Amino acid sequence: MADWDEICEALADYTISCNENVRLRKMQRDWSRMLHFICSDTGVTFSMDVDKGEIMSTLEGLVGLPDIVVSTTSETFCDMFWGDLNPVQKYLRGEITVKGSQEDVMRLDAISYVIWPES
């Protein structure tokens, strides 16, 4: 199980990778969403505010009304934010569950795909 510090470390790297990727920012220019994340094993929750493709903030706890809710284990979250796993594989096996529109689910995966095409 990954603790909150590990998740924060992964999120920090993920945020830099996202916000500094020019192609991704252009692709997600019309994508403003509030994301909620729930660690199914530890109960840790956190929220990510994305505005026009830019990650504006990541806060502990569930903040505001979400557009997407992602649930999985804390380990999977860490690996996902470090780009060490392919989220689609986990999703299709039912190990990552998502609430949100199909379009948003694809956009979320597109972030990982654009940053780490080999993941």
Place this chain on the structure above:
Amino acid sequence: MSDQDEQVPTITLRRSVGTATATATSAGLAFAAIDYLGVVSILAYAPGATAAFAIFIGGIVVILVSAIFSELNGLYPTAAGIRLYLGRAVGNRTALSVTFTYMTTVVLVIAADAFLIGAAVRHVLNEPSVLAYVWIVVLLGIALAANLKGVRLAGWVQTIVTYTVLTGTSILSIIALFHVGGAFNHPVDLFGKGTFSGIQAVAFALFLYAAFEWVTTTAEEARTPRVITRALFVAPLLIWIVASLFALALSHLVSYSTLHGSAYPQLLLGRAALGTVGEIWMLSLTVLTALNTFNGGFLVASRFIYAAAREGNLPRQFARLNLNAVPWLAVTTLTVVSAVVAAVVFATGQWLLLVSVGAAIECGIYAIGSVCLLRLRSRVDRKRPFKLIAGQPLAIFGAILFSVLFVATAFADPKDSRHFSIAPFTVIAVLGALSTTYVLLVVPKLQRAAAARTAATRPRRRPTRATLDDINTILPAAEASD
């Protein structure tokens, strides 16, 4: 059937799908232009009012499908839908083979709709028949451009379009029925056209409801799990009403010999009921169905291709995204394949074959869904938001029933009840064999290549953290070395 909705925690989303939208999505996915032709296929086996009776029995059978998919959806409420149920029930390879075959029905429906709308527009404009293909290319071109631009129908537009098509078809059918009055000249006789004609008529009737279960792919955006369950039960009811009215009106106002060779029975009914106004009325509704088919069909199929490519089951080029976050190669390939299939249909005139193939594949999927329910009942012990009472015996019954209906349509000649045809089965067998060969021979190679590429180019990024176990392992070794 029992409902245990309150046991499942609900997550409130800023934008979520309610019952009306989910029902419209379900009915819209099912009610495509090819359904008008589906009614003609039923009439070949069940003339006159018997067609409406076959549609009614088909509706009763569909209730079982609704219940099975409600339980499966409650168990795995995900866009991956049948891919996941199958994967858990019978293994990943079988799941992939079946899903690839299933997805070909999307291409068939897109191609069929493009062809039927092209033929209908050409007919109304009195153009030479060759121009129908120009209309097909124009329609698919518009759909391609809109998809590549990332244009999607908003939920409320989709809802309005669906209810307009259903209401418009019903109203015209009722007007047409006023022309008939009480002169229903065929008695209800389900087996009047041969020993198996009743079974085949019901199997073709199932085609009218086909694809309504795809609403399960929107489970992740549904307000509560109950929304999808409601849609799965209400949408077939709407389709039953509309299709029955249309079948009754068509069979009593237009002769079967006229319908037999026509790709636009709805226009013939429109003209018979209200002249030119009726013809344009039905043409408008036919064009509207394209919005749902092209929007829903392209979206479902292209996202499936994207996910399959990301998973390593299709060449990774299919996951490439354009600047509108659209998997452009997947969308373009779908359009090209649909255009080719439409051209083949146009050249051969075998549009009713698509009805047989689609009906058979759907019956096959319903049989497989029943098997999934049966196996997941014994394998997964988890609370379900919806649980089918007597699920196991009903799932066994469903597996047998839908297998029989699969055979009934796979060997049926959709134009003539006196003949059997191996053409639908041949098409399905070829599609199934291609999918299975691909999954067994190509997918393992793709996955090995992807794993090798990742290992060679991308070391693990996440920093390793020492755990207490690591430290305890290191400490004695360190002491010993001192």
